[in-house]
Amino acid sequence: MAEPTPRCLLIARQAPGDRDDLTQDHLLELAELARSCGFEVQARRALKRAEIASKTFYGSGQLTALAEEVARQGVTHLICDDELRGSQVNAIEKLTGLICLDRTGLILSIFEQRAQSREAKAQVELARCEYELPRLKGAWTHLERQGGGVGLRGGPGETQIEVDRRMIRTRISQLKRELTHLEQVRETQRLGRPKGLPRVALVGYTNAGKTSLLKALTGEGEPKDLLFATLDTTTRKAWLGQDFDPETGEGALEPMHCLVADTVGFIRKLPHQLVAAFRSTLGEVRTADALLVVADAAHPDLEDHLKVVGATLREIGCEPEGVEAQPRLLVLNQVDRLHRPQKLDLKRRHPGAVQACATEGLGVDEIRLWLRELVPGPPRPRALEDWELPETAPS
Ligand SMILES: Nc1nc2c(ncn2[C@@H]2O[C@H](COP(=O)(O)OP(=O)(O)OP(=O)(O)O)[C@@H](O)[C@H]2O)c(=O)[nH]1
Ligand SMILES: [Mg+2]
Missing domain, CATH: 1.10.287 (Helix Hairpins)
Incomplete structure (x- = not known):
């Protein structure tokens, strides 16, 4: 008989000054992570707290009330958006009778299932x-x-x-x-790998459509509506058209290609242990000749996602400017889910980006044209966007 789907309750701390809509967005993302890990989400709660309770993080009063509320709903797991200490996880489990997972533990479990x-x-x-x-x-x-041996040393x-x-x-x-x-x-x-072929890496927030774009460019790849569906780097050859410019009549009519690598996605608060452990896989990104930064343009948190991607790229050693900087193209994917005014607004905010729909092949020719520029040499310098730069402290 199949195992029943475990049911969970999701919680996140909302500090004074944290916006309601942002906390709710974080809980929604946590729900997506839980779903991707095989849980059924029973309820989501933002717990308003000024101070962190050192023993139980959220405070025993709120936790006990929550545990009572879900007691008859078959909930077995409590998943927290915050990173907790081991002793806090233990204290929460003891208090609520639920199995407690923090955000890092949940992401690790997904990676364990996918590897x-x-x-x-x-x-x-x-x-x-x-x-x-x-x-x-x-x-x-x-x-x-439990054993009653508090204070024993060397026991x-x-x-x-x-x-x-x-x-x-x-x-x-x-x-x-x-x-x-x-x-x-x-x-x-x-x-x-074949010499002389430029190597480009697909990077971006998880579930943005990187694998779908790999498929549109190379014919291979299995997109899935799950967070962290891709863990292993896959490199495939993409056809970029013929080396011929119909306007000038120049070119040798040779087929042009590049190698495209699909990689693991990024997420807000990506556990640093995972970034460190995936150093070698992410080396494909660092050593690529160019980056296609794929984003889900229809996501309400698009701009935050871009900031996370910019910061994670810097963390793994990909700087947006300087001699080592790789040419980057921002691909605003999933525009089929947007209306015309939203697309015009995106054009105003990200004039250098390609608007695309990887599943229907929209914008893919424009991406190919950009990739073709890599074959003889890197494209011209470009103006950086805000999301690529480190946050400046408010003055
Ligand atoms: N409507 C629409 N859906 C898309 C588009 N591109 C991708 N999707 C869907 O978005 C989901 C995620 O696509 P993937 O290509 O697997 O995303 P990914 O960035 O590789 O995700 P991870 O590997 O999990 O990080 C799938 O259900 C795709 O079918 C698009 O342009 N339009
Ligand atoms: Mg993928």
């Missing part, structure tokens, strides 16, 4: 180990309290936690060694 290749599996396990290591103490304190609990820590550290070293080896394999593959 297919040896490299992706090792990268996700490394991130999991790094996440669990500082949390062991919380688990131990909890167990120790059986402490020995056990030292053993657990050592095991995790050993595993981290093994995984790092394995990943260094796999990185060398990847480098050899990269060197073995």
